[in-house]
């Protein structure tokens with residue numbers, strides 16, 4: 001247990017009862033969790049299958065597993081659970097979902113599929129189409145707050161509509177044996193509420209529960225924690241109220257207070273030494289966050305020396321900003337002989353990555369965008385996954401609708417409507433309805449539909465009885481997908497999309513051959529859908545610069561951080577109006593600053609294009625909250641616009657026209 005300070009040590013050694021470690025960024029909270037897992041298994045001889053740790057991202061889970069395995073060196077860790085809340089929920093549902101009257105092999109709907117479903121339901125009750133998204137958000141919010149369909153209520157109009165639709169939506173999901181992302185947490189809580197046997201089984205299994213980034217857990221997750229703890233109360237929660245950045249997703253720092261209320265014997269440990277960042281970075285972070293209300297005063301200190309001064313690049317416009325940042329990065333890398341992976345470029349909103357990607361590409365710098373447009377949002381990937389989903393769960397109506405006409409099989413919308421009506425009348429899935437004897441359709445359409453159904457049946461058989469990967473590999477060929485792609489677009493685009501598909505299949509192959517990886521198609525698909533809806537699997541080993549939103553950077557650290565677009569409207573985001581929203585934006589900035597270990601560079605632009613217009617943004621108000629003496633503004637002097645006559649003369653000079 002080397003390399004733990006006395007407070008960390010105390011947190012690791014307090015094995016029984018509820019414990020909250022409440023501490024600022026970089027103070028070693030995540031390390032406490034990792035070391036505690038090791039302590040439980042190695043020193044306390046707890047069987048690894050009784051230990052469960054919850055992290056905020058899959059990436060963090062992978063990292064933690066690796067660290068634990070390194071420290072345990074060969075000690076048995078089979079059954080150890082380290083995963084996100086969603087993954088934990090999925091694990092529970094995989095074993096128990098039949099007890100909630102779903103069939104095994106259920107589908108997980110992504111955001112888009114769930115929206116389509118809601119649109120369909122709204123059409124029946126004549127709502128405007130653009131309402132669907134608002135309603136989806138509100139239903140998701142109910143679920144995140146831990147509310148069951150019968151518990152949801154709201155005073156405002158859209159909320160009331162959402163509360164009314166929630167049970168209908170839930171029945172529709174159930175009818176196609178599907179769950180949405182929020183259900184991965186909510187359904188286990190419903191199960192544990194109603195089913196004592198299942199509850200006892202899981203309480204017996206998970207005897208030690210450790211939760212990282214606790215401040216961002218939501219109401220549903222809190223319920224799940226409570227159920228899992230049972231009467232043992234062996235909870236280690238670590239968090240930082242100053243890093244709570246998901247209140248829009250129903251996460252409530254309230255969960256911090258709730259712990260104190262619900263567990264009178266709660267122990268609280270504070271950590272104050274920061275092991276990540278140099279002094280000036282911490283001075284900036286401390287001063288900034290002091291502008292927010294606090295649970296208690298946290299003054300982080302570091303023994304790493306004062307370090308570099310914070311650079312602020314004042315840039316002409318967004319492409320200048322990208323160029324300056326990439327130049328600074330390359331210069332720095334050359335001087336320090338460091339690696340690309342030491343650098344991160346962080347921003348508030350996804351769209352801000354574009355100029356940086358362009359500049360990095362131009363400079364031949366390898367990079368990866370996290371939290372960006374996912375591989376899984378591509379049409380060819382969704383098409384193929386729709387087929388796989390049907391092979392596992394033919395009643396997945398969303399997948400059916402996608403697959404039945406991709407590639408086209410001559411099944412028109414009139415046919416599908418007929419089928420849909422019959423399915424609804426009889427409470428059947430679309431797939432089940434197509435075998436109904438009195439399905440009245442023109443011969444050609446009926447044959448096309450049933451041919452498709454028969455192909456699906458035969459393929460499902462093949463998947464069950466023969467080797468999995470070859471059976472999956474032949475799907476695109478059997479359905480004529482390459483020709484379809486060629487008819488859809490140019491040859492080059494078709495080739496690229498075909499390649500994406502091959503990449504996916506190769507990945508599935510890798511997943512299936514991994515030791516303790518998923519084995520059946522249902523398991524593989526569940527795993528893929530989790531990546532697809534939550535985050536992309538990332539190739540962590542590559543030496544690349546990381547581009548990331550501030551949200552997706554939580555918990556990570558980098559020697560060099562560029563935090564770009566530190567302007568009003570961007571950070572704080574222009575949708576933030578209330579004092580509470582501004583506080584959340586400040587926390588987001590705090591999270592960004594505290595990712596940096598040795599050097600932090602901030603940047604602003606004097607001109608930006610927005611909605612086709614040039615605007616002149618102001619530097620973020622947050623910059624004024626950072627003490628001047630730790631900041632060095634660069635390039636501010638060139639701020640003056642050139643006067644037009646001088647510019648003209650200069651141009652003539654360059655062109656050598658003299659006219």
Ligand SMILES: Nc1ncnc2c1ncn2[C@@H]1O[C@H](COP(=O)(O)OP(=O)(O)OP(=O)(O)O)[C@@H](O)[C@H]1O
Nearest residue numbers: 003004005024025026027028029030031275276555
């Ligand atoms: N006692 C210690 N001695 C030396 N280094 C430590 C110690 N504790 C933590 N560290 C290192 O400090 C860095 C920050 O630790 P960690 O990521 O656990 O902090 P955290 O509190 O989880 O931060 P965040 O709030 O950003 O999630 C890591 O590089 C970690 O290895």
Ligand SMILES: [Mg+2]
Nearest residue numbers: 029030212555
């Ligand atoms: Mg952490």
